[in-house]
Amino acid sequence: MGDxxxxxxxxxxxxxxxxxxxxTAEIRDRLGRMAIDEFRRRAAGAEQALYNxxxxxxxxxxxxxxxxxxxxxxxxxxxxxxxxxxxxxxVIQRVTALNLLLEDLYNAQKILKDGLLPExxxxxxxxxxxxxxxxxVPHKAYVNxxxxxxxxxxxxxxxxxxxxxxxxxxxxxVIENRxxxxxxxxxxxxxxxxRSVEDxxxxxxxxxxxxxxxxxxxxxxxxxxxLLSPGTYNSAYFEHVFLAREMGVPLVEGRxxxxxxxxxxxxxxxxxxxxxxxYRRINDDFLDPEAFRPDSMLGVPxxxxxxxxxxxxxxxxxxxxxxxxxxxxxxxxxxxxxYLGEDPIIENVQTNxxxxxxxxxxxxxxLDRLVVKxxxxxxxxxxTIGPRASRAELDECRAKLIDDPANYISQPCIGLSVSPxxxxxxxxxxHVDLRPFAITGESTWVLPGGLTRVALRRGSLVVNSSQGGxxxxxxxxx
Amino acid sequence: MSNPLLARYAECIFWLARxxxxxxxxxxxxxxxxxxxxxxxxxxxWSSIVQLNADEDNFAEKHSVANAGNVIRFYVTxxxxxxxxxxxxxxxxxxxxxxxxxxxxEMWVALNVFYNRLNAIDExxxxxxxxxxxxxxxxxxxxxxxxxxxxxxxxxxxWYFYRLGRYIERADQTTRLLDxxxxxxxxxxxxxxxxxxxxxxxxLRAASGYxxxxxxxxxxxxxxxxxxxxLFNPSFPRSVLLCVKEVDTAFTGLKSRYNLRGGxxxxxxxxxxxxxxxxxxxxxxxxxxLHEFIDxxxxxxxxxxxxxxxxxxGHPPVETPAWPDADQWPPFAADLQTQAQA
Numbered sequence: 001m002g003d004x005x006x007x008x009x010x011x012x013x014x015x016x017x018x019x020x021x022x023x024t025a026e027i028r029d030r031l032g033r034m035a036i037d038e039f040r041r042r043a044a045g046a047e048q049a050l051y052n053x054x055x056x057x058x059x060x061x062x063x064x065x066x067x068x069x070x071x072x073x074x075x076x077x078x079x080x081x082x083x084x085x086x087x088x089x090x091v092i093q094r095v096t097a098l099n100l101l102l103e104d105l106y107n108a109q110k111i112l113k114d115g116l117l118p119e120x121x122x123x124x125x126x127x128x129x130x131x132x133x134x135x136x137v138p139h140k141a142y143v144n145x146x147x148x149x150x151x152x153x154x155x156x157x158x159x160x161x162x163x164x165x166x167x168x169x170x171x172x173x174v175i176e177n178r179x180x181x182x183x184x185x186x187x188x189x190x191x192x193x194x195r196s197v198e199d200x201x202x203x204x205x206x207x208x209x210x211x212x213x214x215x216x217x218x219x220x221x222x223x224x225x226x227l228l229s230p231g232t233y234n235s236a237y238f239e240h241v242f243l244a245r246e247m248g249v250p251l252v253e254g255r256x257x258x259x260x261x262x263x264x265x266x267x268x269x270x271x272x273x274x275x276x277x278x279y280r281r282i283n284d285d286f287l288d289p290e291a292f293r294p295d296s297m298l299g300v301p302x303x304x305x306x307x308x309x310x311x312x313x314x315x316x317x318x319x320x321x322x323x324x325x326x327x328x329x330x331x332x333x334x335x336x337x338x339y340l341g342e343d344p345i346i347e348n349v350q351t352n353x354x355x356x357x358x359x360x361x362x363x364x365x366x367l368d369r370l371v372v373k374x375x376x377x378x379x380x381x382x383x384t385i386g387p388r389a390s391r392a393e394l395d396e397c398r399a400k401l402i403d404d405p406a407n408y409i410s411q412p413c414i415g416l417s418v419s420p421x422x423x424x425x426x427x428x429x430x431h432v433d434l435r436p437f438a439i440t441g442e443s444t445w446v447l448p449g450g451l452t453r454v455a456l457r458r459g460s461l462v463v464n465s466s467q468g469g470x471x472x473x474x475x476x477x478x
Numbered sequence: 479m480s481n482p483l484l485a486r487y488a489e490c491i492f493w494l495a496r497x498x499x500x501x502x503x504x505x506x507x508x509x510x511x512x513x514x515x516x517x518x519x520x521x522x523x524w525s526s527i528v529q530l531n532a533d534e535d536n537f538a539e540k541h542s543v544a545n546a547g548n549v550i551r552f553y554v555t556x557x558x559x560x561x562x563x564x565x566x567x568x569x570x571x572x573x574x575x576x577x578x579x580x581x582x583x584e585m586w587v588a589l590n591v592f593y594n595r596l597n598a599i600d601e602x603x604x605x606x607x608x609x610x611x612x613x614x615x616x617x618x619x620x621x622x623x624x625x626x627x628x629x630x631x632x633x634x635x636x637w638y639f640y641r642l643g644r645y646i647e648r649a650d651q652t653t654r655l656l657d658x659x660x661x662x663x664x665x666x667x668x669x670x671x672x673x674x675x676x677x678x679x680x681x682l683r684a685a686s687g688y689x690x691x692x693x694x695x696x697x698x699x700x701x702x703x704x705x706x707x708x709l710f711n712p713s714f715p716r717s718v719l720l721c722v723k724e725v726d727t728a729f730t731g732l733k734s735r736y737n738l739r740g741g742x743x744x745x746x747x748x749x750x751x752x753x754x755x756x757x758x759x760x761x762x763x764x765x766x767x768l769h770e771f772i773d774x775x776x777x778x779x780x781x782x783x784x785x786x787x788x789x790x791x792g793h794p795p796v797e798t799p800a801w802p803d804a805d806q807w808p809p810f811a812a813d814l815q816t817q818a819q820a
Contacts, residue, residue: 052587224482232575241578251579256484268482269635269790270738 005031011429015156015417023080043074046184071470077419077452084476088446090346095438100339102142106132127321138211144315146438152417159349165324170451171437172242177473193478195448201246208277210441211313223276225249230298259302262309277313327375355406363410370410431455449474483635489791490573491636495643497570501563502620503651505613510684524549546606582630592619638732649721653772706760719755740789777802
């Protein structure tokens, strides 16, 4: 059998990331010359290596911890330079707008006074943190690390699906997937002008230095930076390890830190040591039992006191969750115009805000053609996909909408772009999205690439790792 | 300037080292027992391993008879037994997981692969009589990890805590290895049974000390020489004296290089222990009881561990400040005997 990788590949009616343009011709050629058996063998080797390296997320059952790897697909997703340029500018614009929004919301609240955002959407939001009112955040950078979920529709137009402005995860896969690809398929990448993803740790440290207390006055040339993790039992623990290593900073847990006289210290073999910046991978409400959930064992009592005293910086800032939920998302094009006077460089998916009467009516009339999403859920939960829902499911959705319209948005059902993917030894089209990562200190930098998530189930549009998604290496070309 | 080391990391690396060393020595102890059992005149009573680890109660909960099969399973593959090889490596891996930011990727991968291998042991591999290849593999797995650590672990504070753990555990385990055959060996020594030189050799082999011993004593193989070799030889890498010296060296290096304030009591205790090991003769030890001497050393090593915890791991101060008193030994040992009989 002389089958080659792309021989039997047919994307059907979807926009294909691999077949669509001239920029990917060289990679197509190389895949076209590679026997599928050979490809399969090397892909299996790459997966085993990921397992041995323990690049895993952990699933806990009653009796034991099971380490799973995020399924990795060896056929890369390729982005030519001009497309990346649009994404990069679009992400920077978006992050800039988010930071301006947060600065406004926690200070003057002009946008509320001008009536652009409904007040209750912000002030009644479970992620609104009133105690952040008036706090000065260095460089007004609230969202230091942002993951922007971007999809591509049937026409190949990029659209933002979601902003992740709290503690977005996945960047470790971007970098580990690249290492894996370059080891397993050096011949595929050789000489095609692939942009490196190696700088992430350095850029992250640099942003953390930017926001360190005393940085602007030059008082603190060598700030102590730490990464705060919920610990080894957290499903993203390996990403925390990865980032701490890339940054060269201690990976701490809440119990390693304490606050004395509004300053944060870590417990070391030589006694206490000052901590200046905390890249925290713990949600707001677990950070400090004195300020938030009193039952939190993960946080550090008194941390907020130190934060408000200006003795420690937190990344991301507290309270960013108010700007990245699905309700605020719907207003993002208006928010960008409001603060920046620009049109969005990457459009939203057209979104109907069900709290607005006309939108609700439209949604109810077109339920079988729309995707309905609750605004407060993450990870792809609670979504009704109209064209695939049963009569009963649609009725249930209708009832929920009428009962609590403000809790929902609706969007057209988009046929996400596809990418050739190795499935049981054959190459088939699977839907993908893209999460680029942006780091903001004094300015914003976007890692060239990002996490391409792939829905491994045939026809599935849900790419979340909790729901059977995998990942691909993302190749941005020079 | 060096990086600060989290107290929690120091404790994790200390125990990681101990757990790997412990797994290796458990394999050695089972190996020597198995060799003895194969010998016609050998000891088929496997309960000595259970006693050695003070596991009588735990063992009795699961097994009614201390036969080869039960004891082997209990110490090799039983994940519920806190003192089994499998548990030691699982704990080591959990510590390594917490230490991922610090240890080399190679160290992590080695332990990860080793642990997955232990999880995949099947029944046939632990059958009495065909156990040797598995024990060999376990020893090699541990030694591989030790070698990778030596070759890839950054020489920072954590490296010193790793060495402290490794050598404290090794010293402790050598005393257990010797203790495991002590009664049998002493009984047989009285009648100078020639057949038993085979058992002495097995003990030395399990400690990887046979050839070194031969270089030192061509021909003359007596119980007290073997005991002296395992306890006091200054060049044998598993002798108690050498291990304690290594602990002392690591500790002095740690204190001076990283300017750590705590742990002066540890230094004092190590001094005393070195001096005891350096000045006792094997005749003195045998006269007052080898087992009691071994027990004394184990207590000492425990006391050192406790004080390390108070000085560097963030544990509360040790409440009993006195060291096991060398001047009270052998009377100290006599007390113990009285207690045991009571």
